[in-house]
Amino acid sequence: MEKGTPKIVIAFDGFSSSGKSTMARALAKRLGYRYIDSGAMYRAVTLYALEHGMIGADGTVDAEALTKTLPEINIDFAVQPDGSQHTVLNGKDVESEIRNIEVSSHVSAVAALPAIRHDLVTKQQAFGKSKGIIMDGRDIGTTVFPDAELKIFVNAPAATRALRRYEELKAKGQQVSYDEILANVEQRDHLDSTRAESPLRRADDAIDLDNSDMTIAQQDAWLDKVVAERLKAL
Numbered sequence: 001m002e003k004g005t006p007k008i009v010i011a012f013d014g015f016s017s018s019g020k021s022t023m024a025r026a027l028a029k030r031l032g033y034r035y036i037d038s039g040a041m042y043r044a045v046t047l048y049a050l051e052h053g054m055i056g057a058d059g060t061v062d063a064e065a066l067t068k069t070l071p072e073i074n075i076d077f078a079v080q081p082d083g084s085q086h087t088v089l090n091g092k093d094v095e096s097e098i099r100n101i102e103v104s105s106h107v108s109a110v111a112a113l114p115a116i117r118h119d120l121v122t123k124q125q126a127f128g129k130s131k132g133i134i135m136d137g138r139d140i141g142t143t144v145f146p147d148a149e150l151k152i153f154v155n156a157p158a159a160t161r162a163l164r165r166y167e168e169l170k171a172k173g174q175q176v177s178y179d180e181i182l183a184n185v186e187q188r189d190h191l192d193s194t195r196a197e198s199p200l201r202r203a204d205d206a207i208d209l210d211n212s213d214m215t216i217a218q219q220d221a222w223l224d225k226v227v228a229e230r231l232k233a234l
């Protein structure tokens with residue numbers, strides 16, 4: 001990027017496994033921006049709740065206990081030597097654990113709790129204070145950064161997204177079935193878009209991207225063009 005180009009806030013929203021994290025992370029690297037995976041923050045809180053017995057066998061979350069312990073839950077991101085970022089929960093690298101199917105199955109219930117959302121949204125907004133940030137999630141363009149200079153809404157059919165996540169987890173050596181992943185993706189789509197507190201919603205001023213038939217290189221080229229146009233229009 002040219003010197004003197006103003007730094008902006010870029011919001012990526014979309015359904016789970018739409019590939020938004022991969023493209024947002026790569027874009028941040030190309031622009032020299034900070035990337036924050038807001039879903040990882042909800043996942044870290046969910047892992048904490050599971051580890052501390054705050055989620056029952058029937059999936060019910062003890063919202064009161066979890067809300068009370070919020071001040072004890074410290075979430076951070078540690079930059080790795082290869083430039084990637086790992087989620088750190090109370091000093092422990094939990095990057096791998098927060099992606100497992102157990103956390104994935106309970107995270108939507110945790111993310112639906114208003115007190116948890118308020119706490120995490122405040123933390124997310126603090127990350128954006130100095131601009132030059134790309135954040136992905138469900139409510140970034142609507143609630144976290146309603147004034148973001150650029151908002152992208154990513155979508156693809158549930159079956160395409162489930163296949164992506166299945167291949168991703170399999171490559172990491174996790175034992176998973178495609179049907180289980182598809183059921184999880186569909187369940188999360190439903191929970192994320194129907195919850196009362198800041199549901200997944202496309203911001204009115206977002207630019208749509210359906211990446212079902214796009215290669216990573218095509219997505220990246222599309223994004224670079226959109227970003228360049230937005231920066232030029234500032």
Ligand code: DC
Pocket residue numbers: 016017038039040042043107108111112136137138139140188192
């Ligand atoms: O993007 P992800 O699949 O890692 O997100 C995990 C869950 O967190 C997802 O089911 C919805 C929730 N989430 C949210 O409610 N708001 C965000 N900004 C990000 C994620």
